[in-house]
Amino acid sequence: MIDLKDKLSQKGLKVTPQRISILEAIYSLNHPTADDITRHIRQQHSNIATGTVYKVLEKFIEKGLIKKITTDKDVIRYDGLLTHHHHLHSTESVLIKDYIDEELDKLLTDYFNKKRLNDFKIEEISLQIKGKFLNNQMGVEYE
Amino acid sequence: MIDLKDKLSQKGLKVTPQRISILEAIYSLNHPTADDITRHIRQQHSNIATGTVYKVLEKFIEKGLIKKITTDKDVIRYDGLLTHHHHLHSTESVLIKDYIDEELDKLLTDYFNKKRLNDFKIEEISLQIKGKFLNNQMGVEYE
């Protein structure tokens, strides 16, 4: 909790109950939508306006606290993991898992250092890996 | 034109003027949105209902004629390129370019054949490469 307040003030953001709740929601939910976040907070205790949720999320992105992620399935989702990573997307459900692999990142960096693209300056590469979660990992739903 | 009709009937779809126009629009525009497609068709000559556009696009996806692509910028876009490829996303505009690289695909396949992921069966890997288009390639707008 203290940690969350620090994160906010470190970015020069005023610490409000709404912002703490939203940040907490992002960390405890798996790549939630704005609506997932709103429902999570309302379930806990406090009310929050949907407009506030969108405004706060936009502010968080602007300050680099979170990122947007998209899928070809549905709406915008939010990701609180800031270290560089990729995503495993289920082809069977809306489940998305983070995938961190520095060895892979090095492989890609080396590859694109050799093979320069014409007229394009790469800033960031992220893999969207689609497939099936095996065992009992699939079908996990938010909330 | 004959080509487009063939593409439709090969997939067991009835050939209608609307479907031909939509397919033609996807091929001539660069990763258009549904609205880009609608405006393109209306500009050409014929009218078309927005509902029809969405229904037809859904049908095309179902039959594997096109794919959806998403960005964290805006709405759903459609892609008529069926061979496996990746995307270069401009960080300065909405421009997206296709990127085909079989050598890279082989590298990735080999990598993931060795390094198996726990409990995840990979079906497809697509790279979202963000960066800047240099020279006069940037700022190209649809329409």
Add this chain to the structure above:
DNA sequence: GTATGTGCAAACTTTTTGCACTTCG
């Protein structure tokens, strides 16, 4: 105290849906 943040409701954008009518094969 002042700048910033929030709630609320209205508006906007994108996408979906139902149903009568039309068209393809």
Add this chain to the structure above:
DNA sequence: CGAAGTGCAAAAAGTTTGCACATAC
């Protein structure tokens, strides 16, 4: 002719906005 596709307009879903009030610092 029958199944499938289209137009239209209404509705749903997701997101943005303006403004009065509230709160953090």
